[in-house]
Amino acid sequence: MNLQTPMIIVNFKTYLESTGQNSISLAKQAEKAAKETGACIVVAPQAVDLQKVSEAVEIPVFAQHIDPIKPGSSTGHVLADAVKEAGAVGTLINHSERQLRLIDIESTIALCREKGLTSCVCANNPSVSAAVAAMNPDITSMEPPELIGSGISVSKAKPEIIFDTVKLVHQINSKMTILCGAGISTAEDVSIALKLGSKGVLVASGIVKAKDPYSVLRSFGDATK
Numbered sequence: 001m002n003l004q005t006p007m008i009i010v011n012f013k014t015y016l017e018s019t020g021q022n023s024i025s026l027a028k029q030a031e032k033a034a035k036e037t038g039a040c041i042v043v044a045p046q047a048v049d050l051q052k053v054s055e056a057v058e059i060p061v062f063a064q065h066i067d068p069i070k071p072g073s074s075t076g077h078v079l080a081d082a083v084k085e086a087g088a089v090g091t092l093i094n095h096s097e098r099q100l101r102l103i104d105i106e107s108t109i110a111l112c113r114e115k116g117l118t119s120c121v122c123a124n125n126p127s128v129s130a131a132v133a134a135m136n137p138d139i140t141s142m143e144p145p146e147l148i149g150s151g152i153s154v155s156k157a158k159p160e161i162i163f164d165t166v167k168l169v170h171q172i173n174s175k176m177t178i179l180c181g182a183g184i185s186t187a188e189d190v191s192i193a194l195k196l197g198s199k200g201v202l203v204a205s206g207i208v209k210a211k212d213p214y215s216v217l218r219s220f221g222d223a224t225k
Contacts, residue, residue, distance in 0.1 A: 003060055003090070003118060004040040005177055006224035007200035008190070009141070010207050010217075011064065011092065012045045018208045023049040024056045026207075029214040031057040037221030040200075044092055047078055054087020062120065063091040065098050068107035080115045090118030092202075094132075096143060102131070109137045120179070122202070126161060130168040133176050140169060141179040141202045153189035154182040159196055166197035185210075187219035194224065 010030055012018035018026050023045045034041040044062040045053045054061045063083040067074065071081060083091060093108050094100045100108065105121060112119040119137040123129040129142045142165040144154055155162060162180050169176050180193050181202030193201055203220070210216045 003042070005199040006194055007040045007042060007139075007177070007179065008217075008220050008224065009042040009044060009062065009092075009120065009179065009200070009202045011095070011202060011204040012043065012049070012208060013064070013097075013204050014046060015205070015208045019046065020049065023053050026213055027053045027057045027059070027061070030207075030217055031059045033214060033217035033221045034059050037218060037225070039221035039224045041217065041221065042090070047083065047086075050083055050088055051086040060089050061087055062118070063088045065093070065095070066091045066108060066111070066117075068100075068104050068111055080111050080117060084115055084117060088117065090120060090138070092141075093119055093121045093137070095122045096124060105132065106135050109135050112137075120202075122181075123165075126164040126168050129165045129178070130172055133169040133172040136173065137176075139177045139179060141181055143181040143202065153184050153186070153192075154180055155184070155189045155192035155196065155198075159192065162193060162196040162198055185216075187223040190220050190223040200224070 027043045030041045030043050042060040044064050066080045067077040109119045120139040121132045121137040122141050123132050132140045177199050179200045179202050180198045184201045184203045185206035
């Protein structure tokens with residue numbers, strides 16, 4: 001599946017609004033917005049919802065996490081082979097709510113490359129983003145943890161962080177796709193992020209907890225044009 005930029009990744013997290021049957025409903029709203037605006041909208045449901053979401057929509061589906069393990073005796077872990085078979089085309093790695101050691105980030109990126117999964121590594125500041133870029137993932141997403149879920153967007157509150165991240169990362173890997181996230185909740189937030197050099201956004205509660213997720217998704221899609 002071809003992933004294009006600008007890109008909007010919607011992390012479903014573990015909100016009830018995006019769990020079970022709600023995950024399918026939200027994914028279908030994202031698909032509708034993607035088709036109407038031409039935007040690349042990716043959804044990242046919980047592992048238990050991956051297969052049914054993948055079967056319900058044609059837009060790209062990411063896992064929220066995989067572990068750097070091989071098939072075998074790893075009870076409770078998330079296997080790359082399993083999420084791929086469930087329909088995922090990529091995965092988030094090292095989200096601030098599911099952080100990994102650097103050695104495990106590197107191993108997980110290599111595993112994604114081996115299994116044909118797109119790797120999107122989250123980082124909390126420009127310097128960590130630069131360190132991640134040296135590992136050559138497909139995407140890096142910079143998210144200041146203090147702004148996650150705050151409703152205060154990184155693109156407005158700390159625009160210099162986005163600019164600095166783009167500059168540092170591209171010094172190491174000029175082809176790296178850079179996203180930003182944390183507090184993104186309006187189309188204006190998306191537009192500003194793109195103007196600052198980001199190739200898209202990683203968003204969660206701004207969509208999932210919205211009164212009308214489709215309308216927000218549609219406005220985000222329009223903002224990428």
